[in-house]
Amino acid sequence: MIFQYRSVIVATTCRILAPFLHLYSLYVIMHGHTSPGGGFQGGVIMGASFILLVISLGREEALRRMTQKANDFFSSLGVFIYGGIGLACLLLGANYLDYGVLPFPGATPVKARYLGMLVIEIGIGISVMAIMVSIFLNLLGPETSSEEADGIHR
Amino acid sequence: MKVFAFVASMLMGALLIYSTEDMPSWGDPNSPASRHVSPRYLERSVEETGTPNVVTSVLADYRGYDTLGETTVIFSAGMACILLLRRRRG
Numbered sequence: 032m033i034f035q036y037r038s039v040i041v042a043t044t045c046r047i048l049a050p051f052l053h054l055y056s057l058y059v060i061m062h063g064h065t066s067p068g069g070g071f072q073g074g075v076i077m078g079a080s081f082i083l084l085v086i087s088l089g090r091e092e093a094l095r096r097m098t099q100k101a102n103d104f105f106s107s108l109g110v111f112i113y114g115g116i117g118l119a120c121l122l123l124g125a126n127y128l129d130y131g132v133l134p135f136p137g138a139t140p141v142k143a144r145y146l147g148m149l150v151i152e153i154g155i156g157i158s159v160m161a162i163m164v165s166i167f168l169n170l171l172g173p174e175t176s177s178e179e180a181d182g183i184h185r
Numbered sequence: 186m187k188v189f190a191f192v193a194s195m196l197m198g199a200l201l202i203y204s205t206e207d208m209p210s211w212g213d214p215n216s217p218a219s220r221h222v223s224p225r226y227l228e229r230s231v232e233e234t235g236t237p238n239v240v241t242s243v244l245a246d247y248r249g250y251d252t253l254g255e256t257t258v259i260f261s262a263g264m265a266c267i268l269l270l271r272r273r274r275g
Contacts, residue, residue: 064236069244103267110260113253128249145235148245155256162263169270 045087052080060156064145070152074159081164090171099168102161109158113151120147 060073085093117128125132130147131140138146209216226243236242244252 063241064238066238067240069241106260106263110256113256117249117253128253130246141233141235144233144246148234148236148241151245151249151252152241155252158256159259162259165263166266169266172270173272 041087045083049080049084052076052083056080056156056160060152061149063152064148070155071159073152074156075163077156077160078163078167081160082167085164085167085171090168094168097164099165102165102168105157106161106165107158109154109156109161112154112157116147116151116154 056073056076058073059068059076060070063069063073081093081097084096116130116133120129120132121127123132123134130144133143133147135143135146209218213219226247227239230239230242231237234242234246236246
């Protein structure tokens with residue numbers, strides 16, 4: 032994936048396309064309850080949008096949008112949300128991951144289950160997105176200093 | 186020794202294939218897997234979880250603990266790639 036020159040058309044088109052990918056991934060996550068989708072699928076689409084930016088803009092510019100430190104933070108945040116919801120249910124007196132007792136404002140136990148599922152789907156989406164980007168960036172390998180000096184970006 | 190290992194693994198595979206004849210046939214509605222909890226999940230998903238999509242409700246509510254294990258597997262795969270492949274510059 033070494034390219035000697037930057038193509039303006041490709042870079043601009045991918046930069047225009049990325050927000051629509053984000054929006055579609057959020058749509059897929061939020062509508063996991065009524066249509067095919069859910070956390071894993073939406074997370075993969077969101078990760079694919081960042082990978083598109085890395086492919087088209089080069090590694091340095093894409094990492095300016097989301098740093099590697101933030102990526103590592105997001106990958107653990109998703110699992111933390113999931114486990115945290117389960118622990119919150121445990122602290123409120125019910126079984127682990129029993130969403131019926133969560134104190135969402137003005138919700139019956141059935142609606143609380145619905146909203147609890149939504150929260151953990153969001154957590155799954157965040158974690159899957161971060162892990163996909165992280166594995167991709169690790170498989171790219173390090174950016175050697177000789178390539179950077181030549182102006183070639185991996 | 187290698188011949189013995191090869192023969193032993195072939196025998197084991199043959200035994201496993203032979204034992205699949207006793208399993209219920211493909212898509213059997215009277216199998217224990219589709220009589221025990223599946224009708225309950227299909228019939229009472231909407232009234233217990235308010236979710237028309239039964240796949241999501243089974244994955245995130247009835248079997249939420251397995252999905253937690255799945256997310257942990259994804260996380261540990263990412264951690265393994267970071268530990269093995271990440272290098273400093275130069």
